[in-house]
Amino acid sequence: MKKKQKPIIKKRFINIGPLPRALEVSYKNPDILRKFLSDRHKIHPRKLTRVPSSLQRLVTREVKKARIMVLLPFTERHENH
Numbered sequence: 285m286k287k288k289q290k291p292i293i294k295k296r297f298i299n300i301g302p303l304p305r306a307l308e309v310s311y312k313n314p315d316i317l318r319k320f321l322s323d324r325h326k327i328h329p330r331k332l333t334r335v336p337s338s339l340q341r342l343v344t345r346e347v348k349k350a351r352i353m354v355l356l357p358f359t360e361r362h363e364n365h
Contacts, residue, residue, distance in 0.1 A: 298332045309342050311349035314356050320347065325357055 300319040308316055320328055320343050327347055330340040350356040357363045 295331070297334055298328050300333055300335070303335060303339070306339065306342060309339070309346055311346045311353060311355060314350050317343065317347050317350055317356060321356070323360075325359055325363075 298319075304316050311317070320333060322328060327344055330337060333340065335343070347356060351358050
């Protein structure tokens with residue numbers, strides 16, 4: 285009996301450009317934070333962004349702060365408000 289081979293799935297990575305420094309990542313700078321969000325305003329996982337875990341945790345915290353301060357929308361429904 286032959287074993288079934290798993291299908292090969294190619295992952296697409298998110299191109300965020302050059303890695304931002306930790307000083308640039310702030311809730312006050314939503315342009316950089318938007319690079320880490322999908323079109324539905326979800327935070328991309330670390331596997332797709334290919335950033336260090338410390339920077340990913342910082343980005344996550346700052347995105348949540350920016351959402352509370354209404355600098356970034358929570359969902360696409362909140363985008364125009």
